[in-house]
Amino acid sequence: MSVTNVVEMLFGLIPLLDKVKESINESSGAIPRASVQLSSVSKATEMATVEILNVLDRMTERIATAEQSLETIKQGHRGGSEVDAAVASVESALGETRQDSLNIAMTLQVQDITSQQIAGVSHLIESVRQQLLNALGLLDQKGPERLAWPGAKAAEQTHFDANAIYTSSTERQDSADAIIKQWNKADNE
Amino acid sequence: MATVKFLVVDDSLTMRRIVVNTLKTIGYTDMIEAGDGKEAMAKLLSEGADFLITDWNMPEMNGLELSRWVRSAPQLAAMPILMVTTRGNKEDVIEAMKVRVSNYIVKPFTAQGLKDKIDAIMKTVDMKPA
Secondary structure: OOHOOOOOOOOHHHHHHHHHHHHHHHHHHHHHHHHHHHHHHHHHHHHHHHHHHHHHHHHHHHHHHHHHHHHHHHHHHHHHHHHHHHHHHHHHHEEEEEEHHHHHHHOHHHHHHHHHHHHHHHHHHHHHHHHHHHHHHHOHHHHHHHOHHHHHHHHHHHOOOOOOOOOOOHHHHHHHHHHHHHHHHHHOO | OOOOEEEEEOOHHHHHHHHHHHHHHHHOOEEEEEHHHHHHHHHHHHHOOEEEEOOOOOOOOOOHHHHHHHHOOOOOOOOOOEEEEEOOOOHHHHHHHHHHOOOEOOOOOOOHHHHHHHHHHHHHHHHOOO
């Protein structure tokens, strides 16, 4: 390869490097927007979940009032199989509704768990952004200046469990219980 | 009605509401809340509590650090601590046991699961369950 060929090749590389730099710049610039959007998803789901919990609280209060009224009816009633059966049926329906509302409330733990998963993703894409900016810094020496944006620090400070899982399986709890049992046994010996 | 005073610590408002509502369903009436370990420390010192239910991952001070502080504070050291967390790895459970938490619940939990753990802890410290 002649010197002329090498010089031509180097000149050809410059626009290519510019394109790489531009592409990295665009990608890293989009990440803060993605982080903000993910954060707003978590906030919105928390607000909606709290709203649902408020409704469930009101339902529980109404069930308690209905149960008290039913008790009054039972005390004032002198018997009669049809009325007894109706009262028993309403009692049963109220009990089941109370249990259902409790089950709904427990299921809403999914909001906390998905928030932690989202925080984990935010943290991950922030790491990717920093890597991209480091690469960009090698190309134009301005990368480190771009590292600072308010969301970056927030993403770093977020406290989450990236391995949080929403599951109805009791496997993880059973495993924890077994460890605790073993620990306590060893502690007592 | 049992008169045990619970301190529920979690940075998630949703989780605090769920734990408090579950405690009410079980039959407890006296609950206070904190959003992180530091706030919990302040509440324990100013308002007191009989039973601590804490998350692990929290800003400012996490549940593990809070538990460590409780165990080192002479007036609080014997307080029952129930860790309620998404962290279910073996290493996590062992780390919590090293800090001497009383028991450990992996989220998501059931109302019955929470009740069983509270009852079991209360049995060991001579408290009366609801």
